[in-house]
Each structure stands twice: as structure tokens, then as C-alpha cells.
Amino acid sequence: MARFNFITVDDHRLFYREAGDPKNPAILLLHGFPSSSHMFRDLIPLLAENYHVIAPDLPGFGFTEVRRDPPFKFSFDTLAEVIAAFTDAVGIRRHAIYVFDYGAPVGFRLALARPEQITAIISQNGNAYEEGLSEGWNPIQAYWREPTAEHRAALRAFLTLEATKWQYVHGVADEAAVAPESYTLDAALMARPGNDEIQLDLFLDYASNVALYPAFQDYFRRERPPLLAIWGCNDPFFLPAGAEAYVKDNPKAEVRFLDTGHFALETHSAEIAARMIDFLDRSAVAAAA
Structure with missing residues (x-):
């Protein structure tokens, strides 16, 4: 059974889901836009028998509350700093990371800062290569080049319930397989006062992630961390080439494609869990040899 907790870290009140025996190997699950740790609701119990699973809500998402004084500056650097402090606070030192969407640049910043703590990486549509960026990024890239009020206003279309639902169901063979509370909850949380400006700030700062791709x-x-890239191949934002590119820099990386969209856990949580467990078990055996 998952437990639903809050912890205060640097005056922020972070919400997180936790399951499994703390004596078991740890996995840190990092969600993306526009979701929260709720996206892992089906995956967590599938992993918890053999792993200590922890899934925080990033600042600006889900039920996490950031400090008001001094105001928190939302950037991917500061998100990574908060999550690093969170891992210290909950006492996980060495751990695997599951990174998705925004969770990828957050998790990869943790890996750069603390490489000795990362035991393995599971990247589920978590990009680190320019060839993985689709044309769906064009409006956001225009905002990077010219951060005008007009370009900022144009991105508000990404913050609607309709856009959020589209992200969940695009590329899925059967839309009825996607639980409506997923995109409905995301949209409701994004609609809280002031959250739209947070999301627009993060759209602009995503350029810092692309700048860090070489690092x-x-x-x-x-x-050469053990790395599994498991990808919904119909993702409208992160192309299959982004998964395949991992092998260029880490020849032992494993790449698997699923016939689904961006939010692959909505339709393939059991298959992803099975592949993760097999991958992590093999990685542990190889590390012990």
C-alpha cells in the first residue's frame, strides 16, 4: 500500500507517495508536465514488493506547496535543488531514477551533481537529445528565441483542459483505456491562481535543459549508468530518435518502444513495471559480479 506524506524541505511543503520496505533498493520517480506523482499510481504497487519507491510532486505541481517568503524562483535548476534536498530529507542516498518529461532534466541534474548516488536510470519519454524534440516544440522554441508577451500568451493554449487531455490520449490505440481523472486532476491543479505564470516561466526555462544536453x-x-529507455513511440513531443540516441553515448543502454503515446503508464504500466524489474535485477547482478 502506498503512503501519502508531506515533508518540509527548505520551507517548502513537499507531497510524496511512498511504498515498499526502506531496506530495499530505492527508486525515485520523477514526473513531468502537466502531471504529478499521481501518474505513478499504478506503477508504485507493482514495484513496491521488491523496491522502496518514492515519488515526490515537483514544486509547481500536484500537492507540493512552495514557500511564499522569499518568493520561490521557478526554474529547472531550483526544481533540481529542491529534489536533491528532498532525497536527503527522506534519507535515500543511492537510488535508481525513473525520469519522464520534466523529470528528465531534473533527474539528470541530480546525476551530474551526485553521480555516485545514481544506481540506474529508467527514461520513459525523458529526453536528453535535440533529435528527440518534435515539431510540437516549435511554439515554445519561438518563445526561447523571442521571449515576448505575444509568444508567452500563445503558450497558454498548452494549459487548457483540452490540451492536457490531448497529451494523454494522443497516440493511444484506445482512448477508453485512459482514466479521465488523470488529465482532469492535472488541469484542475494547473488552474489554481498563479499556476499559469509558473508554467509559462518553466516553458521559457526549458531552454536551459537543451543547453545542458551536452553535459x-x-x-x-x-x-555509463545502467540505462533503460522505454518510450511511447507515438509521443507528439519526444520522438523515438531521442530514445535511440542514448546508445550513442552509453552503448549498453537498452531501448524499448511501446505502441502508445506520451503518458505510457496510462496504458502500459504492467509492461513497464515488468521490464523495469527485469532490467534492475540484471543491473544489480552485473554490479555485484
Whole structure:
């Protein structure tokens, strides 16, 4: 059974889901836009028998509350700093990371800062290569090049319930397989006063992640962490080429494709869990040999 907790970290009140025996190997699950740890609701119990599973809500998402004084500056650097402090606070030192969407640049910043703590990486549509960026990024990239009020206003279309639902169901063979509370909850939480400006700030700062791609790739080459890229191949934002690119820098990386969209856990949680467990078990055996 998952437990639903809050913990205060640097004056922020972080919400997180936790399951499994703390004596078991740890897995840190990092969600993306526009979701929260709720996206892992089906995956967590499938992993918890053999792993200590922890899934926080990033600042600006889910039920996490950031400090008001001094105001928190939302950027991917500060998100990573908060999550690093969170892992210290909950007492996980060495752990695997499951990174999805925004969770990827957050998790990869943790890996750069603390490579000795990362035992393995599972990247589920978590990009680190420019070839993985689809044309769906064009409006956001225009905002990077010219951060005008007009370009910022144009991105509000990404914050609607309709856009959120589309992200969940695009590329899925059967839309009825996607629970409506998933995109409905995301949209309701994003609609809280002030959250729209947070999301627009993060759209702008996503350019910092692309700038760090060479550093992330150097980490993959240098550290060669066990890495599984498991990808919904119909993702409208992160192309299959982004998964395949991991092998260039980490030849032992494993790549698997699923016939689904961006939110692959909505339709393939059992298959992803099975592949994760097999991958992590093999990685542990190889590390012990």
C-alpha cells in the first residue's frame, strides 16, 4: 500500500507517495508536465514488493506547496535543488531514477551533481537529445528565441483542459483505456491562481535543459549508468530518435518502444513495471559480479 506524506524541505511543503520496505533498493520517480506523482499510481504497487519507491510532486505541481517568503524562483535548476534536498530529507542516498518529461532534466541534474548516488536510470519519454524534440516544440522554441508577451500568451493554449487531455490520449490505440481523472486532476491543479505564470516561466526555462544536453550526454559517456529507455513511440513531443540516441553515448543502454503515446503508464504500466524489474535485477547482478 502506498503512503501519502508531506515533508518540509527548505520551507517548502513537499507531497510524496511512498511504498515498499526502506531496506530495499530505492527508486525515485520523477514526473513531468502537466502531471504529478499521481501518474505513478499504478506503477508504485507493482514495484513496491521488491523496491522502496518514492515519488515526490515537483514544486509547481500536484500537492507540493512552495514557500511564499522569499518568493520561490521557478526554474529547472531550483526544481533540481529542491529534489536533491528532498532525497536527503527522506534519507535515500543511492537510488535508481525513473525520469519522464520534466523529470528528465531534473533527474539528470541530480546525476551530474551526485553521480555516485545514481544506481540506474529508467527514461520513459525523458529526453536528453535535440533529435528527440518534435515539431510540437516549435511554439515554445519561438518563445526561447523571442521571449515576448505575444509568444508567452500563445503558450497558454498548452494549459487548457483540452490540451492536457490531448497529451494523454494522443497516440493511444484506445482512448477508453485512459482514466479521465488523470488529465482532469492535472488541469484542475494547473488552474489554481498563479499556476499559469509558473508554467509559462518553466516553458521559457526549458531552454536551459537543451543547453545542458551536452553535459548530460558527457555524463552518460563517462559514468555509463545502467540505462533503460522505454518510450511511447507515438509521443507528439519526444520522438523515438531521442530514445535511440542514448546508445550513442552509453552503448549498453537498452531501448524499448511501446505502441502508445506520451503518458505510457496510462496504458502500459504492467509492461513497464515488468521490464523495469527485469532490467534492475540484471543491473544489480552485473554490479555485484
